[in-house]
Amino acid sequence: MILGLYEAHLPVRDLKRSIEFYTGLGLELDHIVEDRLAFLWIVKDKSWLGLWITDKVELEYHPSIKHIAFQVSLEGLKNSVNWLKNKGYKPREAFGFEPIEPFVMPQQDYAHAKIHFNDSDGNSLEFICKLDNPKKLTERMYLSKWEEINKIPSPTSTLVQ
Structure with a gap:
């Protein structure tokens, strides 16, 4: 049934800075939702990372x-x-x-x-x-x-x- 992990999510303060960080690691930006959430491909069409702007980063x-x-x-x-x-x-x-x-x-x-x-x-x-x-x-x-x-x-x- 389960074939792998498709997505994971992390909290971030600054979406633009975080997108730059993760694209610097080689992830590919797919899309941004309402300037508060970005999805980047870890492996194209197989797994991605969601970055969410939140004030809960300091957890x-x-x-x-x-x-x-x-x-x-x-x-x-x-x-x-x-x-x-x-x-x-x-x-x-x-x-x-x-x-x-x-x-x-x-x-x-x-x-x-x-x-x-x-x-x-x-x-x-x-x-x-x-x-x-x-x-x-x-x-x-x-x-x-x-x-x-x-x-x-x-x-x-x-x-x-």
Whole structure:
């Protein structure tokens, strides 16, 4: 029945500034409703984000009401800290990890690699991708350590014989 997530919504103070922020992340503006709501495509014709002007932006943060995680490729995630900084966005600490590189949170059979940042209204955002967990690791760690332990070769490396 359910095929995926079609839309999510976040509160914002300034619609124009927020549209600029999210189009800077690569989302595509679809339409604006009465200068109080904007819809931007996350993946064209598959999922979008609604931005609502509200005076409730100052609500205390809780991931159930002010958080969105964007799925990215592993290669995109590896470059995400520099990519965000080059666009003027600031990665932030999360789960005790400084934003020097993505970190991994393992589960039993899989793991998630991620990096967190905020939008201009303090909404929590993250880039995330799913990883295999072949060694059934349970410790949270930086992605580079995860790859070293799992001996994951870089796609740019080549074997010389």
